[in-house]
Amino acid sequence: MLRTPVCGVLGIDVPIVQGPLGGPWRQSMELAAAVSDAGALGSVPTTLRTPAQVREDVARLRDLTDRPFAVNMTRRPFDPEIFDAVIALAPRVFSFALGEPGDLVARVHDAGAVFLQQVTTVEQALRAAEAGVDVISAQGTESGGFSGQVSTMALVPQVVDAVRPLPVLASGGVADGRGLAAALALGAQGVNIGTRFLASAECAIPDEWKADIVSAASQDAVKVQFVEHVLPGPTEGGYETVPRSLRTRFVEEWNSRPEAAAASAEALRNQMMTAMRDGTAYELIPLTGQTAGLIHDVAPAADLVHRLVAEAETALRDLAGLVRTTE
Structure with missing residues (x-):
């Protein structure tokens, strides 16, 4: 052992x-x-x-x-x-x-x-x-x-x-x-x-998220660069960090438009809160590491x-x- x-x-x-x-x-x-x-x-x-x-x-x-x-x-x-x-x-x-x-x-x-x-x-x-x-x-x-x-x-x-x-x-x-x-x-x-x-x-x-992990390559797990406009930031003493997610249309769109994400922050937060309540948040930001490429x-x-x-x-x-x- x-x-x-x-x-x-x-x-x-x-x-x-x-x-x-x-x-x-x-x-x-x-x-x-x-x-x-x-x-x-x-x-x-x-x-x-x-x-x-x-x-x-x-x-x-x-x-x-x-x-x-x-x-x-x-x-x-x-x-x-x-x-x-x-x-x-x-x-x-x-x-x-x-x-x-x-x-x-x-x-x-x-x-x-x-x-x-x-x-x-x-x-x-x-x-x-x-x-x-x-x-x-x-x-x-x-x-x-x-x-x-x-x-x-x-x-x-x-x-x-x-x-x-x-x-x-x-x-x-x-x-x-x-x-x-x-x-x-x-x-x-x-x-x-x-x-x-x-x-x-x-x-x-959800099983769909698991299936996506199994089929993903490591390069499919990308940093969510606009996360500060979607999720609450750190409280006092918190580190400045950025999560990693599998690519989705939501992630790809707003990663490519950082200024638009900042301008749409309230709408993005509302969209995420709605997804959290109805159980579909993984369709927007399925947090996943680069080891997805090792998982079969x-x-x-x-x-x-x-x-x-x-x-x-x-x-x-x-x-x-x-x-x-x-x-």
Whole structure:
């Protein structure tokens, strides 16, 4: 079994974290439960949820699994009421993204939880380390969520060097065991994966979106350059990031007309809110990373975890075989 030191910190068996995958679709705790039961770390999103819904989600997840999981929040936007609800639920891991952790770290530690912080630059990683977080996830621009401009290959080893001995996870551009093995070679102790779990049997996104992921090439996942005119911006302390989406007519049109998007911001926001309410937001902006080009099937989440580990172990053995000592 592939195990690294971060597994002990997070209470898991294998060094894989499922990204929270929050968004305007029906949330299902079956995905997080399946990932956690397979020995990795499932995640509960809180984006666009109410405190009552978050409490219901966590209660449902605890009915499905007794394994550790993470509850995620972001600064896009940050809701203090949801944070209070999360702290009261005392998850094993609290994960935070898209902004500075600030004084949240102390409150999370007081609740007995591990603080996992996502960053997109070395400078953000240094500030997170100074704030006392326990684990850092270095997210490259390949990812489907809100991310920065630096690739995973360039970002991860810099973050590892900057915050050592804090454990680092690699995020963005990882969808199979070769990616996990590469992350370990870069100095990370594990991976944080989103898009590959979107295309899982348990994920509650529409089947049409899953099919589009399976059929997409990496170049079909593009940055949504006009996002500031469609979705709420970060609250105080938030990072300036841009998400990645599969190409749609909506994305292609407004990416090519940035000035028109700015002038039409109110109409675009109303269109997105309507799509969120009727469950068709994925037809406008289906957030997806460049790893879509590596994904060729929709599979049960537990199978994906086991496949990632097996492939990584094979890749690491093959790499070891390339090393020859000279007499």
